[in-house]
Amino acid sequence: MFASLVLAAATVLAPAMPANCTKPVTFTGTICAPATPGKRPAIVLLGGSEGGDSMAQVAPQFAAQGYVAASVAYFGLPGLPKLLELIPVETVGSALAELAKRTDVDPNRIAIFGISKGGELALLSASTFPQIHAVIADVPSPFGWESIPNGPVSKPLSSWTIAGKPVPFVPYGMAMAQAVGASYAQHKPLDLLPGYAAAMADKNAVSAAMFHLENIHGPMLCLAAQDDQIWDSPAQCTIAMAYLQAQHHAYADASQTYAGAGHIFLFATAQRPLIQAGQNGMQILLGGTAQANVAAAQQAWPKIFSFLAAALQAGTSP
Secondary structure (H helix, E strand, O other), X not given: OOOOHHHHHHXXXXXXXXXXXXXXOOOOEEEEEEOOOOEEEEEEEEOOOOOOOHHHHOHHHHHHOOOEEEEEOOOOOOOOOOOEOOEEOHHHHHHHHHHHHOOOEEEEEEEEEEEOHHHHHHHHHHHHOOOOXXXXXXXXXXXXXXXXXXXXXXXXXXXXXXXXXXXXOEOOOHHHHHHHHHHHHHOOOEOOHHHHHHHHOOHHHHHHHEOOHHHOOOOEEEEEEOOOXXXXXXXXXXXXXXXXXXXXXXXXXXXXEEOOEOOOHHHOOOOOOOOEEEEOOEEEEOOEOHHHHHHHHHHHHHHHXXXXXXXHOOOOEO
């Protein structure tokens, strides 16, 4: 969710084989592929509200496990929206199309991974594009949230658009504004959780903003952090699972909540436990403890790759 935090992934995942990384043609980001030939499964990687090509640091690790991995930037770089608002889901569609045309990609084995706001976009994308056959949503939301503005706004906007139309979203409300204002006034770390929790209390708004998860053409793995101090990822994963079960989703969907872990646990190390982070001159609470975050990361990565292998039958074909 915050700039440069994914750098810690380099010490979480040990490369199994070298990767070749290049710049894509039709979208902004980075594609990393295994150095050995053969058609392989592919995965789209989406970072969070840090923006830019943040998952370029993670793509080589997926390539090392045998995937053609595409880090997709969707705002915060030249040629892209400046802020995380009204982001076209077609940004992901362009990445999917380019991956499918590659000679080293099996177009029937494409997955998507997203963290935080990227997890939200991953679930929206998988609900939109049938060529996605597996979803890993890390501390995500299964419904649209208001965009992340830079300062006060006169009118709330959606984070996402489809075919140029804003996706329904849950607005933040006064509790979020009060939380941000209090943090600045009192010079205390920003605690976003109360603002998100208050907004989620509007069940009608949540229902109206739900993505059509029943359209996902493969299984979903939803990862949540019990001590998430950004938003209530356990509740949001529960909502996603309940929705899929109610819709009789015909795939092996799964959810896992990691005890005591915080929002960015997946990229935590002993040296960087990621309990809080600095952004724009202030500290933001992420949650968890050093021990819990590191333990959760060590448990989650094998689960992610096992899930992908089962969902995509990962391997190399001639």
